[in-house]
Amino acid sequence: MTTIEDLSEGIRAYADLHPKPSNIQFQYGTAGFRTLGVLLESVVFRVGVLAALRSKKLDGKTIGVMITASHNPEQDNGVKLVDPRGEMLEAAWENHATILANAPTTDAFIEVVENLIKLTKIDLAKPANVVYARDTRPTGLTLVAAFQDGLKASGATGRNEDIKTTPVLHYLVRCINSKGTAEAYGEDSEDGYMRKLSGAFKKLVAGKKTHGLLIVDCANGVGAPAAKRLAQFLGDSLPLQLVNTSINTEGALNNACGADFVKTSQRLPPSLSGVLRAGQRACSLDGDADRLIFFYLDERNQFHLLDGDKISALVAAFIVEQVRLAGLEDTIEVGVVQTAYANGASTKYLAERLPVTCVPTGVKHLHHAAEHYSIGVYFEANGHGTVLFSPSAVAALEQRRPSTPAQQTALNHLKNLIDLINQTVGDALSDMLLVEVVLAHKSFSGIEWDALYTDLPNRLVKVVVKDRSVFKTEDAERRLVAPAGLQKKIDELVRKYDGGRAFVRPSGTEDVVRVYAEAILRPQADELAFKVAGLVYDFTGGDPVARPREFL
Numbered sequence: 001m002t003t004i005e006d007l008s009e010g011i012r013a014y015a016d017l018h019p020k021p022s023n024i025q026f027q028y029g030t031a032g033f034r035t036l037g038v039l040l041e042s043v044v045f046r047v048g049v050l051a052a053l054r055s056k057k058l059d060g061k062t063i064g065v066m067i068t069a070s071h072n073p074e075q076d077n078g079v080k081l082v083d084p085r086g087e088m089l090e091a092a093w094e095n096h097a098t099i100l101a102n103a104p105t106t107d108a109f110i111e112v113v114e115n116l117i118k119l120t121k122i123d124l125a126k127p128a129n130v131v132y133a134r135d136t137r138p139t140g141l142t143l144v145a146a147f148q149d150g151l152k153a154s155g156a157t158g159r160n161e162d163i164k165t166t167p168v169l170h171y172l173v174r175c176i177n178s179k180g181t182a183e184a185y186g187e188d189s190e191d192g193y194m195r196k197l198s199g200a201f202k203k204l205v206a207g208k209k210t211h212g213l214l215i216v217d218c219a220n221g222v223g224a225p226a227a228k229r230l231a232q233f234l235g236d237s238l239p240l241q242l243v244n245t246s247i248n249t250e251g252a253l254n255n256a257c258g259a260d261f262v263k264t265s266q267r268l269p270p271s272l273s274g275v276l277r278a279g280q281r282a283c284s285l286d287g288d289a290d291r292l293i294f295f296y297l298d299e300r301n302q303f304h305l306l307d308g309d310k311i312s313a314l315v316a317a318f319i320v321e322q323v324r325l326a327g328l329e330d331t332i333e334v335g336v337v338q339t340a341y342a343n344g345a346s347t348k349y350l351a352e353r354l355p356v357t358c359v360p361t362g363v364k365h366l367h368h369a370a371e372h373y374s375i376g377v378y379f380e381a382n383g384h385g386t387v388l389f390s391p392s393a394v395a396a397l398e399q400r401r402p403s404t405p406a407q408q409t410a411l412n413h414l415k416n417l418i419d420l421i422n423q424t425v426g427d428a429l430s431d432m433l434l435v436e437v438v439l440a441h442k443s444f445s446g447i448e449w450d451a452l453y454t455d456l457p458n459r460l461v462k463v464v465v466k467d468r469s470v471f472k473t474e475d476a477e478r479r480l481v482a483p484a485g486l487q488k489k490i491d492e493l494v495r496k497y498d499g500g501r502a503f504v505r506p507s508g509t510e511d512v513v514r515v516y517a518e519a520i521l522r523p524q525a526d527e528l529a530f531k532v533a534g535l536v537y538d539f540t541g542g543d544p545v546a547r548p549r550e551f552l
């Protein structure tokens with residue numbers, strides 16, 4: 001496809017098979033496009049064309065496309081693009097994606113495509129390469145077919161990876177594009193990924209005791225087949241017991257299981273009761289296996305959550321320790337990135353030990369901020385995160401000539417961590433191995449890990465408002481600048497609570513405003529959250545009749 005005319009003709013041949021539903025506006029948000037799966041055919045078709053154009057723009061580098069709605073209900077689906085280094089799509093192109101998705105007719109779509117080509121100076125003679133995968137949702141196959149039509153319409157070469165986890169797709173993109181270069185990331189296959197992770201894991205835990213059987217809740221999603229394969233590669237180095245692995249059972253995906261369920265409801269998935277024993281650890285993946293939450297039951301069978309903040313604290317402290325043991329504390333600065341949803345106790349624990357940055361919600365913000373440290377650790381409280389080693393940190397590790405066996409050991413550990421950690425994106429399976437490495441090194445069970453700091457009781461509440469776009473924030477979303485006057489009222493409330501903190505922001509993924517509150521005592525955290533929720537509701541003219549009863 002070398003001319004605009006060819007491309008327009010190609011699009012015309014397929015676009016009418018996937019017409020845009022007339023009453024819907026699509027938005028490429030924090031997680032790409034996401035809505036009911038049956039509404040997305042036109043969007044994925046157009047994303048096929050967009051991915052081809054993005055690839056041409058980048059000299060034929062391979063672009064990734066993942067069809068998933070992560071932790072959302074089974075009937076939802078979504079699609080997002082992955083840039084050549086395995087990172088999220090460049091922000092300017094999110095905008096192009098939204099415009100393309102909303103063109104009302106085939107003619108209008110062709111026109112915006114032509115505009116995009118001119119605006120971004122795309123040379124259509126360049127090749128286009130796209131690698132794509134989907135999660136286990138029932139709408140996935142139909143959407144893949146529509147997406148493939150988008151590739152055909154634009155003459156792109158596609159590589160179908162079928163059912164894969166989101167992090168594996170990101171990994172593949174980076175491997176394909178870095179093949180044969182000095183930055184070669186690995187073998188571009190799922191087994192290559194498994195070999196890389198499990199190989200590094202085995203080296204890191206050699207001579208250490210891992211902690212018996214780890215229960216893995218796979219959310220009845222794509223994590224199940226991936227974890228099964230990983231278990232084969234891990235062998236005895238980390239025995240896994242997989243639960244919630246029914247990927248073909250209708251309605252099972254993310255239903256009363258998975259990382260989002262555990263984090264949001266702060267309790268054990270019912271399917272694990274009677275399976276998880278007191279003192280034993282377990283973890284939950286989300287529907288596309290890029291989030292991870294740990295938990296355990298104490299001797300009184302009380303549930304304890306070990307969330308993204310706890311993972312961050314555990315991992316950051318370990319890396320700082322290894323950097324010091326390697327004698328590199330003056331060369332390598334380890335820093336942590338969080339969002340406002342990080343538990344206040346975690347921020348305090350971390351800030352006493354290393355630099356901490358707070359950024360707005362959404363992984364791309366965390367990822368970019370983490371790139372500013374030589375080693376940047378980032379996790380959202382909900383369990384999405386990873387660790388980034390900058391080129392300068394990698395170089396420092398390579399150049400370092402250790403003067404003692406202890407320095408040599410720490411240096412080896414850090415180098416193996418680079419291979420263990422999926423640096424393209426948060427990765428539940430890679431993070432699970434990372435946590436197990438640190439626990440093995442520290443001889444920690446869930447209890448000692450949990451004791452690093454005590455979470456402040458907290459509560460997250462959704463408020464449905466008429467128009468969430470009137471909510472504007474500043475200071476990494478911790479304060480409202482609009483609607484005018486509301487922040488002052490929130491401040492007045494917060495002041496009345498011991499250790500109180502609360503903030504309000506519009507969700508980027510749902511049509512709600514979120515209220516977060518924490519305080520020293522559980523009833524106080526709840527009260528503060530429901531008072532702020534009530535305040536937000538009333539302040540924005542919420543209907544008194546429909547006012548949720550729990551709002552105070």
Ligand SMILES: CC(=O)N[C@H]1[C@@H](OP(=O)(O)O)O[C@H](CO)[C@@H](O)[C@@H]1O
Binds near residue numbers: 031362380
């Ligand atoms: C409080 C919360 O968990 N918010 C989530 C949620 O964003 P919202 O903008 O809050 O809807 O979805 C994002 C994408 O998955 C995730 O990055 C973020 O952490």
Ligand SMILES: [Mg+2]
Binds near residue numbers: 070286287288289291
């Ligand atoms: Mg996810």
